[in-house]
Amino acid sequence: MYLKIQKKKIPIQNCSTFREKFKSLKMVIDPIDYGIVLEKKKIINTYFFCQKVDVIVTNKEYQIIKMYQNFKSEKIRFNFKGYYLFFFPLHTCSSFQVGDILPIKK
DSSP: OEEEETTEEEEEEEEOSHHHHHHTTBTOOSOOOSEEEEESOOEEEOTTBOSOEEEEEEOTTOBEEEEEEEEOSSOEEEOSSOSEEEEEOTTSGGGOOTTOBOOEEO
16 A cells, blocks of 8 residues: 655555554654555544654545544544545645545545
């Protein structure tokens, strides 16, 4: 699974188990060049993230409901309407707006 933005492809890792969801991007010190997707996650939790990320919340059809650019670590936000939660490297979602559909390829 990957996200296609213009000529760039960003690979996306699917975190499905509890352990993978809990670990996600915690204690990753190197700059990331991939994305992470969490399903059925109701809380955006960036505690112990060592870098800023872009966060996108979508529904089941990958339509953007909320978007947080340059989201700092040590923050919590509640997400009651979303189904998928994406974490991307900084400045990845600058070309998207709320209501757009993410170009996810499998």
